[in-house]
Amino acid sequence: MLILVLKRILLGLITLFIVSLITFVGVEVLPGDACTTYLEREAYGAALEACYKRLGLDIPAYERYVNWAVGVIQGDFGYSLSGEMKINDVLGPRVKNSLVLASASILIGIPIALLLGIITALWRDKLPDIIISTFTIFSMTIPEFISATLLILIVAIWLEWLPGIVIVPTGASISELLPNIILPVIAISMIMTAHMARMVRSSVIQVMSSDYVQMAILKGVPYWKMVFKHVLPNALLPAINVVALTIAWLLGGVVVTEVVFNYPGLGRLVIESISNRDLPVVQALAIILASIYVVINLIADLLTLMLNPRLKSLQIKK
């Protein structure tokens, strides 16, 4: 078990290393560099030289990679171009904001998704299923920028209940953020919930038609006891990985939603730094997003491993 965990962690680190290489090389081979972008028309002669020197771009690429990588390992992403701020200072509040948005969506979305998925599966082809399934398919197919815009139109403009866009500074505290994030959270959880509810529904239906559930019924196990003891533990196990991917997708910045609501999260930072050609920030973001994916998937795998007796004993045997 421990060996397996170590193996997975090692694999994750290798993945991150490859991601860092690809982003670094990608940034290198693109025409132009940080200085030419920053200096624009003045990018020649002494000014350019000075800029190179200041940003440490005058040394060979591999050395720069090593320096950068060492910095990243120590938690230092270097300097951004626009404003010449420390990247850490740029990222910090953004990460926090995205975390707030994501955790709110997760806390609301996952329980609702599980509930809806289980209800639709247990009342399969009956009225509750038909109503909820229509709704979930509907919210899955509507692109988020449309549902987000509609939300703004109805809730913020017509009803005037909530602010339509987020107008708080990037460094705002959580209490300042709260009323503002309600609409973005709704917009994000609608799609997420719909996806997950469909997943849970099909998983529960599959387990419900299994031989062991039929056996439990024929054993005389009362319905709800059967659902909780025999169906759900087996049906929700495969859902863990889907939930993990959804969370990673959330933290990775639901770019469109953040832009629509003007939310100061990671997603908007990605858009901003790409359009500003702020390459050091793009690099840093790539690494951070990749690490989030790796870590969350690792947690999901370990959870599955711990909860599934079949896998657990398989590992012990080896």
Next chain:
Amino acid sequence: MQQVVQEIKNLSIGFTSKKGQQISILKNINTKIKKGETVGIVGESGSGKSTLALAMMGYVKHGLYTISGECLYQSNNILKMKNRELEGIRGRKIAMIPQNAGQSLTPNLKIGYQIDEALKLHTNLKKENRDNKISELLNKVRLPSPEAIAKRYPHELSGGQQQRVAVAMALAGNPDLLLLDEPTTGLDVTTQAHVLELLNFIAKDTGTSMVYVSHDLGAIAQVSDRVIVMYSGEIVLDGPVRNILKNPIHPYTYGLLKSIPKLTLSGLPDSMSGSQPQPGTIKQGCSFYVRCQFAEDKCKINSPELEFVNEFNTSVRCFNHKKLHKQKSIDTSSSKQLIKKIQKNEILDISSVSISYAKQKFLEQLLNKIDDSNPTVKDININIDKGETLALVGESGSGKSTILKSIAGLIKTKDGTIKFDKKKILSNDLKKRDANNLRAIQLIFQNPDESLNPNHTVEEIVSQPLKLYFGLTGEELKQKIIEVLEKVRLGEFYLTRYPRQLSGGEKQRVAVARAFAAKPDIILCDEVTSALDVSVQAAVLNLLQELKEDFGTTYIFVSHDLAVVRAISDRVAVLYQGRLCEIGPSDSVYKFPSHPYTEVLLGAVLEPDPDVKPKLVAEDIVEEKPPEKGCSFQGRCPRILGEICKTNVPPWQIDENGNAIRCHIKINDLKKQQKLN
């Protein structure tokens, strides 16, 4: 008058088709289950036997509904009960033992919990008493160390153990009626015989009534007092077990019994043409009309009623049962003998082959070596002559399919060589075999549902080898496909069909056609008939034999069914834990089973005759790995000599019939001992 446990009155169950028609799966079933009685319900797949058994518990599958009739338990119709009432009956009054215990035990719950759940629901025992009861139940089904078993998860048990757990769970509520849905299908012969023996013991011991549903007449014969034969949703025959199996007065039962290969007879069984009609296709007349060899004109128009024949104490649904009775009991001499055309011309030479499933370490992968001192399959030496049918038999885990796969090149061998046609060594790497070698060896798989591409038509399926090996195209290709299909008795009509539009037997014929299209020298048959119904199995066996006589093909036939092997093979190799135990001509292996393992295997085979009981000479333990040293069968051998069996690999001995065995006991001594028993 014995007390009646359950009575079924005029029961019809069916579904509504897409066109809105009501289609019956069960038609007007009437029967009574008496106290202490074991009733066998037998029929091929699609006969409605499982639907009937489930209805007896008030369970109707999703999509089906009760059209008419009732299932009375203590004069209450359980099909109309509310869930709350049913929960009080299921498990407590009527319990079910399912077909596939492995899939019927909830994977995330421990064995002990699952039995405890039944106890909690159906008894008033306190916690500590329940723990004792769990051990007691597991003991009763003869599981070793019950406390340890109770702490395990279902997947940590073997198939036989899982089935025993299911029995223990069913017994937890002390039911009046036990329903068994194919409880031994999928188990090894020896395990199957042990489980049946256990069930017989429980029936006697507890006085529980049993309904035993199976397609296997052998198992039915061992446990039942009364047998109900079902065909196409109707009861066609209902009476005492001996009358039904020895004097079948319904043409379907008659044909069914004739199509079962018997252990004591060599030669192929008679096949019944056709297959069971799809539900809803029979509009009028007897549902067996098209396949019946005794049919008359009136059978086409009028449906026969179930009629009680006093003489046999049996109900029968046939106009001509008197005529059939005159045919006398099962005429066994008519089995077709095999025509042997074996040339003394070696086509395949397997020498010292070992196969390992051990995972290669990185270094070994580089050196292309496998380091495993105790491989799954070891020391296999077999020569096969042209035109011969060699059968590999053994329980699951005996390595029979593994050997087949290595001949086909699907698994790499660790040591040894496989030579084809005397000189050509077949590479153990499939990619290195040339087209001609690939063509020469073809495989037919167990389950045609999985081996035929569902998105290809029959034409595309059969055209693959013709295009690949002979480069045929256009009209020539089409003519050849039709020719091959006609060989397997499927005509041009089938060209545009997809596998899902074919019956099980037809699908397997397509698989046979695909193999023969390559004009192979050797065909490897992996359990080719075990997914088929008995009547269809006989037809496929006959077809394989005819094709062999036409083309002089060599077969290597893997099967767990010893009677099928007896019917089709010239020579048999018996395997245990990947090691050869015995190899010899079929007739002599089956007459004098010299090796103790062969004796155990043959003793456990169930004959469709209630007066022939299986002999259980060895425990049905499942060994996970072959022993490191000595004889492979040492762990279960009933005739073990002592230390020598545990340390030395037994030598080969050959008797006068050409039967070779691997045992420390002298072959003649073995035969004497076996005769004494």
